[in-house]
Amino acid sequence: MTKIELHMPIVKGMIKRLNNNAPWQRAVGTYLVKEQRRNFILQGRPQHWKPIIAQKFGNFKILMASGMLKNSLTWKPVDKWGIKVGTNLIYARTHQYGREFSLSKPLIVRVRRTKKYLVIGPGRHKIPARPFLTIIKEFVDTIKFITMGWLVKGAPYK
Numbered sequence: 001m002t003k004i005e006l007h008m009p010i011v012k013g014m015i016k017r018l019n020n021n022a023p024w025q026r027a028v029g030t031y032l033v034k035e036q037r038r039n040f041i042l043q044g045r046p047q048h049w050k051p052i053i054a055q056k057f058g059n060f061k062i063l064m065a066s067g068m069l070k071n072s073l074t075w076k077p078v079d080k081w082g083i084k085v086g087t088n089l090i091y092a093r094t095h096q097y098g099r100e101f102s103l104s105k106p107l108i109v110r111v112r113r114t115k116k117y118l119v120i121g122p123g124r125h126k127i128p129a130r131p132f133l134t135i136i137k138e139f140v141d142t143i144k145f146i147t148m149g150w151l152v153k154g155a156p157y158k
Contacts (some may be wrong), residue, residue, distance in 0.1 A: 003040050004077075008128075010148055011109075011133050014151055015147060017151060018151075021079075021080065021081065021100060023150065024146070024147065024150045025077045025083055025107065025111070027150065028083055028143055028146055028147075029075030029076070029083045029085065030075070030083045030142070031076065031139075031142060031146060032083065033073050033075050033076060033085055035139055036085060036132060036133055036134070037070050037071075037073060037121050038074050039132045039133075039134060040061070040064055040069075040070040042073060043061065043062055043087060044062075044131070044132070045105065045134065045136065045138055046134070047132065048064075049063070049128075049130040050128040050130065059148045060113075062130060063095055063130060065112045066112075068089065068091055069087065069091075069095065069132070070132075072087040072088065072089050072092075073085065073086070073133075074086070074087070075133075077148075085133065086133065088127070092132075094127055095127070095130050095132065096130070096131055096132060096133060097128075097129050098126065098127055098129030099126070099127045100124060100125070100126045100127075100129050101123065101124075101125055101127070102124050102125070103120060103121070103122045103123060104122055104125065105122055106119050106120065107119070107120040107149060108120075
């Protein structure tokens with residue numbers, strides 16, 4: 001019998017890495033959180049967020065009054081190959097998806113970092129959606145790059 005032996009250490013390494021993908025999850029999760037935080041600096045992407053009423057009083061960055069929302073973004077593994085990026089702040093959903101609300105009487109709001117006040121009259125009002133958690137083609141391409149680097153070399157993209 002004729003026999004051919006083929007030794008492929010690269011394939012052995014790939015199989016070994018597939019059994020322990022925590023470094024891959026950490027690399028992808030960290031990358032996604034970094035990019036979602038960049039959405040705040042860029043004021044939304046792929047489309048810019050709608051301006052806020054308080055911009056009448058100065059040059060304010062939208063959703064950046066305290067930086068709490070941006071800094072609360074985290075990632076966690078969901079299962080063997082899943083990653084969840086998000087925040088546990090109660091008002092995050094309102095900014096991500098928008099919200100309508102009604103006021104029966106006027107509401108007086110102090111505009112941060114100014115000594116000015118804004119009066120919101122009674123009636124129906126709408127907070128526009130300002131999606132800060134987004135996935136764009138650039139993210140998908142980078143995740144593919146991270147995955148290939150991790151699978152072949154064992155060194156996730158940083």
